Amino acid sequence: MNETLSIDEIDRKIIGHLRRNGRSTNQQIAESLDLTAATVSGRIRRMEQSDKLNVVAVSDFAAHGMDVLIQIAVEVDGRASSDVAEELAALPEVFAVFLVTGRHNIDVLLALREYGELPELMIDKLSKVRGVRTMRPSIVLDVIKYQFESGPQVSGGGA
Amino acid sequence: MNKAPLDDLDRQLIDMLAQDARVSNRKIAADLGVNEGTVRGRIKRLQQDGLLAFTAITSLDLDRDIRIAFIGIQADIENIRDVARQIAAMPIARAVMIVAGQFNIMVTCLFTDLGKFHHFAADRILAMPGVHHIETSIAVSAVKYNSRIVRITEKAALDGEDAD
Missing domain, CATH: 3.30.70.920 (Lrp/AsnC effector binding domain/regulation of amino acid metabolism (RAM) domain)
Incomplete structure (x- = not known):
């Protein structure tokens, strides 16, 4: 899976879904985009394997x-x-x-x-x-914004 | 923050999800020896309490040339929340914290273009009413950092969605 992978409009919609809820099921995503669950599953796997997409859990x-x-x-x-x-x-x-x-x-x-x-x-x-x-x-008295999920994946850091 | 205390099961759940965010409830349930309904309920509660969140990172975000910089801001304390919120609305600012110390607000920025960062700090922030002084420092390297432990400031909009 090293070939260059282009992301099309359907992929973008799937990514949008996963950004809102990384644990949406393939079935849920499929229904809302009028696709089959197998298509959704295949596209997610393809994007993940080519490092275009990574769904992560973050904890407080x-x-x-x-x-x-x-x-x-x-x-x-x-x-x-x-x-x-x-x-x-x-x-x-x-x-x-x-x-x-x-x-x-x-x-x-x-x-x-x-x-x-x-x-x-x-x-x-x-x-x-x-x-x-x-x-x-x-x-630190109050955290107004903290968006680091997409921050640099540093060496020596944790996950 | 009226968050229910975490028990061992919550912690095991968080660990499993940290390794694979899309692992099915069925697999979690089997591995942890509980039923699927319990898993579903726990995940939902952790999300509602702002202790756990899921998101998708794309290669666009994983730009290797991305840089981190910090801005310490001294601003009038009366409107400190307003100033912090205005700064938080700008995409280059990834973390905005109200602090007590030599500054009132600390901002962490991610950027690829140094010029844009400088414009943000020296033109936009410094020009804001109530802001008197800023100091910037650019991160040269991250010696230690865990991007999977964060402060969750926006709770998930839960609409009954669960992975199966």
Whole structure:
């Protein structure tokens, strides 16, 4: 299934359906588009196998007991940023680590069960990582938008 | 967030669906030793509670040249929700969070064209009433990230659809 696959209008309609509900059955999609379930199933499989389509399940931080999100801008001194980033990434409370350009060098997102975890984490773990010069934390108060399903599929990340 | 606590079955369901979002209820039920109705009901409840969502990613979204950047915004606190919502309405902004710290709003952007990102940050956001200062940082690499755990901000419009 390595031949170039073009996506036609019917494929687009199927994708539209799956975007709205990734668990629509082939039968449901078929009925609404006036196709057979076998056609729908075949087209989905073809698009998936050629990496044109990937239906995914995403779960909320809360489903994993992570109710507190804190973003930290980390400034590095006297050590390679990438080494500091690797060491930060090894901590389980650290959800995401990005090396960035700008005023700070590393952008960290913590996902915690409760605020009570923060003092020990910041004072005894993050601050002890060699090369961390300053940390400027921002407590996430409200998430207005969070659309990362289609974000970059980074290496070293989770799924 | 009046979400019912998750039990082991919920967690097993989430794990199975994370591996294959279109696995049938029948297969989940057989693997977990429960009946199909239970599976259907659990998935529906998790979706209604905003704990689980399904979506389709196409190759258009999987552009290898896509870049991430962050914008920290200092804005007047009185209208902070309005400002955040206006920014969230713009497609380049993929995450918009109201925060307490040196900034009031943090925005994460995905883009392929640096010029468009700069226009968004320096022209559009900076020109918004109530916005006083922005700082941008461009991600050079993601050392750790899990795109399957998110904050679900829009609950699924459930119309009784289930995979069979």
